[in-house]
Amino acid sequence: TVLSMQNNYQGPPSDFAMVVPVPVVLNKENVKTLPNDIFARIDRLAAPRLVEYWEQDPCHPPVQEMALLRSAALVETTSEEEGSAVAEKHGVKIESRFSVGEYDVLILSAKDSLGLDTFLRSQQYKIPAGAEPYLRPYVTQGSKFFVAKVDAKKVKFENGQAMLSPLR
Numbered sequence: 001t002v003l004s005m006q007n008n009y010q011g012p013p014s015d016f017a018m019v020v021p022v023p024v025v026l027n028k029e030n031v032k033t034l035p036n037d038i039f040a041r042i043d044r045l046a047a048p049r050l051v052e053y054w055e056q057d058p059c060h061p062p063v064q065e066m067a068l069l070r071s072a073a074l075v076e077t078t079s080e081e082e083g084s085a086v087a088e089k090h091g092v093k094i095e096s097r098f099s100v101g102e103y104d105v106l107i108l109s110a111k112d113s114l115g116l117d118t119f120l121r122s123q124q125y126k127i128p129a130g131a132e133p134y135l136r137p138y139v140t141q142g143s144k145f146f147v148a149k150v151d152a153k154k155v156k157f158e159n160g161q162a163m164l165s166p167l168r
Contacts, residue, residue, distance in 0.1 A: 006039045006166035013102075013162040017125050017149040021138040025095040025107050026146060033101035033165035086122060091115035095144060101165045102154035108145040110135075116145065125149075 001023075009016045087094050091111035098105050110116035113136040120127050125147075138145070148167065155162045 002168060004034060004038075004166060004168045006034075006036075007164050009162075009164060012152070013150045013155045013164070014152040015126065016164070017147065019120065019125070019127070020146040020148075021143040022107070022146045023143060025109075025144050026105075027096055028098040028100065028105075031098075031100045031105060031146075032168045033103070034168050036163060036165065038166055087119055090119040090122070092119040099151070100167070102151055102156075103148040103165075103167065104151050106145075106147045108147055109142075110139045110145070113139040120147070 003020075007016070007018070084094050087108070092115055093109045094106055095109050096105075096107040108116065108119075110119075113132050116135050116139060117127065117132040150162075150164065155164070157163065
């Protein structure tokens with residue numbers, strides 16, 4: 001499964017991060033940034049058009065077509081060893097760590113949703129109060145967590161607004 005997403009975030013880029021449950025450990029080869037105009041092209045292709053319909057033969061059932069749009073986003077610590085030690089303390093394992101475009105990415109696994117919640121907060125992620133029950137089903141199912149944080153030094157600005165690259 002591939003998930004592509006474009007984020008429209010208002011605020012300082014250093015405050016932006018996302019946590020996305022994923023079924024497997026992703027590696028750097030699995031995550032890419034996309035050109036900023038990709039979703040504009042998709043919008044144009046998917047825009048309503050004037051069409052003419054012909055009556056179809058009722059004896060032939062219609063073929064159902066399905067287009068799926070898919071993909072996937074880090075935790076900054078003072079050192080990798082320190083981050084791993086803090087993670088282990090909370091029952092969280094850093095499965096993979098890499099950078100893609102302006103994003104620093106961690107792939108996490110967790111033994112306990114409260115430990116994951118506590119770890120993310122200890123790493124300065126601003127997750128909503130009461131997030132632990134929402135993380136619990138994913139932890140129970142053995143999901144991994146794609147965690148992406150923006151490296152503010154790598155962000156491009158246009159007209160005073162940070163332009164975040166779409167992720168796949």
